[in-house]
Amino acid sequence: MLTTEAIVGPDTRQAMLARVHRYTGIVMAERKWTLLHGRLRRRVQELQLRSYDEYLAVLDGSKDEVARFIDLVTTNETSFFRTARVWQYLTDDFFPGWYRSNPGKTMTIWSAAASTGEEAYSLAMTAEEFRLKHRDFTYRIMATDIAQGVLDVGAAGIYRGRNAEGLKHSRQDMLEKYFECRDNAYRASSLLRGNITFRQHNLYQTLVAANRFDLVLLRNVLIYFDETGQEAVVDAVRRSMAPNSVLIIGESESLHRIRSGFAFQQPLIYRNAVPST
């Protein structure tokens, strides 16, 4: 039987919290121990281990267990068309401006920290709506996350429950146009799915892609890193971006306190200010 929370010693707790940082870059303070314990307890029991010390040995010796650990410790909260202002900006400013300046090119978009894919599908729907007015417009979306479990959901493109209901209430027209409903679940159309590639990626590394991205959404993930981590991640992301491309961050995030090669455009929206290298 797994030891209770109260008798997990401080060294073991510290070791567990440090593994979160080692494997994801996420900083969890000591006060988050209860949260971590809540997320991992069942897994440790499933493995029939008696203590977190035993679990640490399993974790460090198995890549598969690291993948399970990452699935369990990450916070994957997301929704379709999260932060209305961002989607207004993309529709009114970014897409028309980019299209005018890049005739004949394919727009490349990266949903970094994509979680279960709602952001990537929102991007695809926004792009499809733009394409209705500009028939020669083409785009590709890369959706990445460190956690494989959420990527599998995104690749299947099947949504039910709270997030599907959220889309139904906020953008019923989009749901009807781009999703098929079966057995109380909504599946993204093959048109959307065909334009998105889901791939596992740790943001601390530079993503190697065929082309540098014109637009990157890096939202609601920087909050989990400390300033050093944020600087490393933002720098790695910028290296995968085209000169003058646009980066969008989350509502409770800012690049003000870190060194970055981005110029502020408007709240949440930045331009890559470093010339091509």
Ligand SMILES: C[S@@+](CC[C@H](N)C(=O)[O-])C[C@H]1O[C@@H](n2cnc3c(N)ncnc32)[C@H](O)[C@@H]1O
């Ligand atoms: C709260 S969700 C944000 C989802 C989406 N971007 C949004 O704003 O709705 C944060 C995501 O970041 C991912 N994540 C955490 N650390 C990461 C890392 N080092 N590299 C890539 N993804 C990471 C988590 O797995 C999780 O799915």
